[in-house]
Amino acid sequence: MKGLVxxxxxxxxxxxxCGWQIGVWRESPIDVGLVAFCAAVNLVACWLSFLLIVVxxxxxxxxxxxxxxxxxxxxxxxxxxxxxxxxxxxxxPSSPLSIWMIVFYLALLIVETMSAIKAQKLPxxxxxxxxxR
Numbered sequence: 078m079k080g081l082v083x084x085x086x087x088x089x090x091x092x093x094x095c096g097w098q099i100g101v102w103r104e105s106p107i108d109v110g111l112v113a114f115c116a117a118v119n120l121v122a123c124w125l126s127f128l129l130i131v132v133x134x135x136x137x138x139x140x141x142x143x144x145x146x147x148x149x150x151x152x153x154x155x156x157x158x159x160x161x162x163x164x165x166x167x168x169x170p171s172s173p174l175s176i177w178m179i180v181f182y183l184a185l186l187i188v189e190t191m192s193a194i195k196a197q198k199l200p201x202x203x204x205x206x207x208x209x210r
Contacts, residue, residue, distance in 0.1 A: 111169045119181035122155035126189055134196050145193035156182050
């Protein structure tokens with residue numbers, strides 16, 4: 078189910094950003110490599126954040142919201158670092174790169190936040206009950 082949510086949000090973000098970008102930059106076509114780069118960076122960062130939430134959920138669910146905040150920080154650092162490196166050494170112009178990175182970041186931030194809230198509402202797992210507190 079999470080995969081479908083992530084896929085639907087990414088598709089909506091791509092369609093929205095494409096329409097917005099075509100309206101603003103009519104003379105320049107959409108660079109598929111740029112879109113793929115921004116999507117890949119944000120998806121990898123989102124998966125790392127999900128991994129952090131899952132590990133904390135299974136080991137010590139009392140710290141789940143702190144793990145979600147740490148996951149957001151990890152995503153922000155990865156996306157920001159990749160953006161700065163691509164702006165410095167990449168072949169893409171700065172405006173489209175920044176816009177695509179922000180669109181994907183915000184779309185997946187919504188999914189990540191919803192997943193953390195849903196994980197907080199779930200009952201504790203069997204393994205989390207065996208952790209010594």
